[in-house]
Amino acid sequence: xxxxxxxxxxxxxxxxxxxxxxxxxxxxxxxxxxxxxxxxxxxxxxxxxxxxxxxxxxxxxxxxxxxxxxxxxxxxxxxxxxxxxxxxxxxxxxxxxxxxxxxxxxxxxxxxxxxxxx
Numbered sequence: 001x002x003x004x005x006x007x008x009x010x011x012x013x014x015x016x017x018x019x020x021x022x023x024x025x026x027x028x029x030x031x032x033x034x035x036x037x038x039x040x041x042x043x044x045x046x047x048x049x050x051x052x053x054x055x056x057x058x059x060x061x062x063x064x065x066x067x068x069x070x071x072x073x074x075x076x077x078x079x080x081x082x083x084x085x086x087x088x089x090x091x092x093x094x095x096x097x098x099x100x101x102x103x104x105x106x107x108x109x110x111x112x113x114x115x116x117x118x
Contacts, residue, residue: 063086066082067083
């Protein structure tokens with residue numbers, strides 16, 4: 001019975017005003033496709049950023065945990081192997097050559113554009 005009273009309770013003037021403002025904002029939001037695109041674009045950026053930060057924290061915790069397990073008798077050998085594999089991957093994954101190639105390509109494009117403008 002108390003639930004029924006809460007549902008059927010008339011709205012106060014302030015609640016009606018807030019509901020009207022919320023409805024007005026919603027109608028403006030839905031009526032503008034560019035606003036919807038912009039809001040969803042920003043939401044996507046922040047979701048991606050949150051996922052990146054979260055994954056970084058989880059990976060950092062895993063690496064820290066592995067360094068703590070190196071001295072454990074049975075698990076330590078596996079932890080050492082994983083740590084060595086990760087260290088070699090980080091050492092081998094050097095993108096300097098790729099960056100140099102990109103820089104050379106950009107310089108070549110700039111030269112061609114400068115020649116075209118002359």
